[in-house]
Amino acid sequence: MSARPSTVWVVDDDRSVRFVLATALREAGYRVDEFGGSADALAAMAERGAPDLLFTDVRMPGDGGLVLLDKLKAQAPQLPVVVMSAYTDVASTAGAFRGGAHEFLSKPFDLDDAVALAARVLEGTTTGDEDVATAASVSADVDTAPTLVGSTVAMRTLFRAIGRLAQAPLSVLVTGETGTGKELVARALHRESPRAGKPFVALNTAAIPSELLESELFGHEAGAFTGASKRHIGRFEQADGGTLFLDEIGDMPLPLQTRLLRVLAEGEFFRVGGRELIRVDVRVIAATHQHLELLVADGRFRADLLHRLDVVRLRLPPLRERVEDVPQLAERFLAAAAARFDAPPKRFARTALERLLAHTWPGNVRELENLCWRLAALAPADTVTAADLDAAMATGTAVQGGATGWEAALATWTRAELDAGAPGILERARETLEGVLLDVAMERSGGRRSEAAARLGLGRNTLSRKLGPGRTPRT
Numbered sequence: 001m002s003a004r005p006s007t008v009w010v011v012d013d014d015r016s017v018r019f020v021l022a023t024a025l026r027e028a029g030y031r032v033d034e035f036g037g038s039a040d041a042l043a044a045m046a047e048r049g050a051p052d053l054l055f056t057d058v059r060m061p062g063d064g065g066l067v068l069l070d071k072l073k074a075q076a077p078q079l080p081v082v083v084m085s086a087y088t089d090v091a092s093t094a095g096a097f098r099g100g101a102h103e104f105l106s107k108p109f110d111l112d113d114a115v116a117l118a119a120r121v122l123e124g125t126t127t128g129d130e131d132v133a134t135a136a137s138v139s140a141d142v143d144t145a146p147t148l149v150g151s152t153v154a155m156r157t158l159f160r161a162i163g164r165l166a167q168a169p170l171s172v173l174v175t176g177e178t179g180t181g182k183e184l185v186a187r188a189l190h191r192e193s194p195r196a197g198k199p200f201v202a203l204n205t206a207a208i209p210s211e212l213l214e215s216e217l218f219g220h221e222a223g224a225f226t227g228a229s230k231r232h233i234g235r236f237e238q239a240d241g242g243t244l245f246l247d248e249i250g251d252m253p254l255p256l257q258t259r260l261l262r263v264l265a266e267g268e269f270f271r272v273g274g275r276e277l278i279r280v281d282v283r284v285i286a287a288t289h290q291h292l293e294l295l296v297a298d299g300r301f302r303a304d305l306l307h308r309l310d311v312v313r314l315r316l317p318p319l320r321e322r323v324e325d326v327p328q329l330a331e332r333f334l335a336a337a338a339a340r341f342d343a344p345p346k347r348f349a350r351t352a353l354e355r356l357l358a359h360t361w362p363g364n365v366r367e368l369e370n371l372c373w374r375l376a377a378l379a380p381a382d383t384v385t386a387a388d389l390d391a392a393m394a395t396g397t398a399v400q401g402g403a404t405g406w407e408a409a410l411a412t413w414t415r416a417e418l419d420a421g422a423p424g425i426l427e428r429a430r431e432t433l434e435g436v437l438l439d440v441a442m443e444r445s446g447g448r449r450s451e452a453a454a455r456l457g458l459g460r461n462t463l464s465r466k467l468g469p470g471r472t473p474r475t
């Protein structure tokens, strides 16, 4: 530290936060002033000039921290400002970075981290993000895509990175297992970027036959190949001015990788069969669940393309590494399902929640989301029990192809019925299921209705009604 101790200001309406942070900073040798709100800080600045560093809370009576940030940046553009907030979602962090924040500190924070951050900023050793942080201002959100949920350290760190990266026109490679939210991250990067008003175009490389991929990406002219009756505008052109999300990039055939690399380097291309040179301004975000370095070593992915796409890498942790986020995610999904079904949201019983936390989530967030939608539709009561959960998980496994026994048979039957466009599938399935249960229970109870009813957990009258006077057993 230089001879003159650096001055640090702490602006927060919460006296205890202010006190502990100021004390820790003083102990580290800084000259610290505390302010209970934006107005006091601005008045002090008018009087004695800017400090070397300023920490500010976001939500405060009067002007909030982001308005303060705006005013500070107008008066002292070089002043590094650290924004502190308990609101760590992408929109808040991106809002802070857009306003020119130097860093974002999630509350509650570790005091040592805050002091270390102050030291890094004051010694000018933060990562050179200043240019990024003070870059372009942006229009309001236009995309209403679902927001990323998560409050584990891993996710907060990710949100901060998204907030920061959204402002820079860099290529980003998003890695993570299937269903971890890679596309959602790409959408958030777009939504918070200066490109938000322009298109976000997604293309799943693995889902398109390789012979069609080139024209899907770059378009074609009429007559370019058999079946090309009309001109087709490719995804690159559709995304002009905006963001192109290339999912499963590891599945792109090698010849197309070569072409993509050239387009990325030159920013221009010909449509398939075309003569007009097309120029586009597109930010590319690629995603993969594969280990691209291994594909490179195998000769299946171009190293130079990897370098071009991988300017910044965001890794999405699998859900099993952040199970603390499961309850919050589940609540979000149950609420979304309830809104769709126009019903009150269901809640999890404690035992059900414990089961969710113990599960390993091979399908990650998508698996949890699907499970919640099934529960919202199928669990009978407002509270989801562990038994409801077991039943819904078994169905899920059947659907994902890992089931054995009757769930697998049911899944096969359902597929066949759906493919055949058969009507009333659920009703027929219910009737069949119930019929089998009743018949087998009667068989095992030697035809005694009261016993069969008791063993099934039904009232005797209900069973009688369901069996009817002359019903023929199915088994």
Ligand SMILES: Nc1ncnc2c1ncn2[C@@H]1O[C@H](COP(=O)(O)OP(=O)(O)OP(=O)(O)O)[C@@H](O)[C@H]1O
Pocket: 146, 147, 148, 149, 150, 176, 177, 178, 179, 180, 181, 182, 183, 184, 185, 247, 289, 329, 365, 366, 369
């Ligand atoms: N953190 C999150 N908060 C809320 N929803 C999420 C989150 N992560 C994922 N989801 C939801 O889970 C589903 C799967 O996410 P997404 O499609 O982004 O995953 P992905 O990693 O791109 O999957 P794949 O590799 O299979 O394409 C989506 O419906 C998405 O909205």
